[in-house]
Amino acid sequence: MIGYAVTFAFACLALALGLNLWRLLKGPEVGDRVLALDTMVINSIAIIVLIGVATTNNTYFEAALLLAMVGFVGTVAYCKFMLRGDIIE
Amino acid sequence: MIDLGILGEIAIAAMLVLGGGFALVGSWGLVRLPSLMERLHGPTKATTLGLGGILIGSMLFFQLEQGTWTVHELLISLFLFITAPIAANLVAKVHIHALRARHTPTVPGPAGAPPPPPSGADWATHEAPHPGTPASTSEN
Numbered sequence: 001m002i003g004y005a006v007t008f009a010f011a012c013l014a015l016a017l018g019l020n021l022w023r024l025l026k027g028p029e030v031g032d033r034v035l036a037l038d039t040m041v042i043n044s045i046a047i048i049v050l051i052g053v054a055t056t057n058n059t060y061f062e063a064a065l066l067l068a069m070v071g072f073v074g075t076v077a078y079c080k081f082m083l084r085g086d087i088i089e
Numbered sequence: 090m091i092d093l094g095i096l097g098e099i100a101i102a103a104m105l106v107l108g109g110g111f112a113l114v115g116s117w118g119l120v121r122l123p124s125l126m127e128r129l130h131g132p133t134k135a136t137t138l139g140l141g142g143i144l145i146g147s148m149l150f151f152q153l154e155q156g157t158w159t160v161h162e163l164l165i166s167l168f169l170f171i172t173a174p175i176a177a178n179l180v181a182k183v184h185i186h187a188l189r190a191r192h193t194p195t196v197p198g199p200a201g202a203p204p205p206p207p208s209g210a211d212w213a214t215h216e217a218p219h220p221g222t223p224a225s226t227s228e229n
Binding site: 016052082 | 103105106109110128136144150151165169172183187
């Protein structure tokens with residue numbers, strides 16, 4: 001049963017990543033693209049966690065934690081750049 | 090290794106399915122909703138909740154499957170629940186400033202334009218710092 005659930009969650013997340021990519025390519029404003037990139041990072045974290053469940057291996061969590069931190073810093077840097085034209089003042 | 094038991098298996102599977110479903114709904118909202126202010130709602134709420142569900146499912150799985158209590162998932166979900174609202178706030182702020190800079194009115198979606206601030210005040214992100222308030226923490 002867990003195998004089916006993992007497969008279903010993988011399919012959902014792959015579809016979600018495709019939808020995010022669509023918004024990333026189409027997005028009429030820069031804010032849309034930043035938001036799509038942020039969502040893609042969050043979905044990648046979910047996929048990494050799911051890979052850990054599917055392979056019964058808990059060495060992937062460090063990667064997920066690292067991606068969570070780096071993704072947030074990246075989003076803040078993009079927003080800061082759009083607000084002020086500079087990242088570190 | 091502890092035998093999982095049907096209840097634990099059902100709980101893990103339900104958490105994983107719920108998490109995947111919520112993540113999909115969040116991304117569908119990102120595609121479907123008409124304007125950026127409305128699109129913010131999908132990823133910030135549904136996707137964060139979906140990731141929380143998957144992390145709880147993973148935590149239960151390792152707890153019941155291997156008997157190891159891992160706290161990584163709690164760290165990830167705590168960090169994400171803290172940072173997601175901040176990122177959304179920053180994107181909304183960028184959007185408001187971009188609208189003001191371009192002088193083009195936004196196309197209101199089905200929810201309509203947000204109501205203006207009361208009594209002639211401006212949005213807080215446009216206001217100058219009040220006297221006595223340091224403009225940034227690096228200046229004092």
